Amino acid sequence: MNIKFKKFGLSPDDIQQMKNYGILPDKRTLQSLSKAYNSINPSIEDIIEFQDKLGFKVDTDYVDFLLRNNGGVPSKVRIKGNKIVIDHFLSFKSDYKLNSIIDIYSDFQQYGLPIANTPSGDSIILSSDGKVRFFNHNIFSIDEEVGVIANNFLELLEKLY
Template identity: 30%
Template sequence: MNIASNEGFNKEDLIKFSEKIGYELPNDYIEFLRHHNGGYVKNNISSYLKNGIQKFILTYMFGLGAGDDLLSQFDIYKKRIPNTCIPIGRDAGGNLVCLNLSKDRYGFVYFWDHEEELNYEEGKITIDDLYLIAETFNGFLSSIERDDLKASKEGYNVKKVWVDPDFLKELENNSDK
């Protein structure tokens, strides 16, 4: 995975987060936090199962104590995703990568499609309403592929490109992350 890691992993933040959510995190995920503490992901894709294999562009993994951290994301999504899950990452469309922490399917990684959120009453979505990515966090990491832009544009010719000036400024401001 091509990731610009967050700095500042702190074991105390990990303990506080585990106490807040009421679950212990899987060891493979804790190791990821120790090494990277989340961060911006560049040129990587993964996939989930929904009527066949669906691909998504992974853009960010949440860490501890960062601006866009696990605790703030947990608070934002705790009534929108299954109560046995925590959001651990985001794709380019604002969907989530979630880690299940219940005894049943402990450590499984799922994809939460925010477009389907309106199909459920608040707090009624279950783990069966998410899409499986991998049965372990390490399995999720292994599923991540480099998004080779050369291969994806093979056979296509770009004739014209327009980029919203405000969006371009945002891209330029985030290009060093």
């Protein structure tokens, strides 16, 4: 598996490049994306405390991923076997609330843990059984037609190309 992850948000270099091209987002979004880029990785204690609230243990490979990367934009974005594209993996906690698992979890808790977003606004969910599923925002539910995307988080990463 040869995937790299870029931090989610806008780095100072990204902001400068956008300024050079005259394509900056509004001030609030710019500030939020800058803060998101500077978000710190969670501690194992943070994750253990959150798991207690979840009521299920999170896949250890996913926990390792959060500790190492805290989400991010993968270098490979398409998932083999379907037409799903991942825009970015969510951060455990972020100043940009729409990218923060602990801030948006309550919207998904009956389905599992949101771990990634697609460019079209759908979500990738890690279910309590460890399987990875597709949450369709148009029907506000797991899309049963898509079925199980991967049997676990590591398999999801292995399917990215």
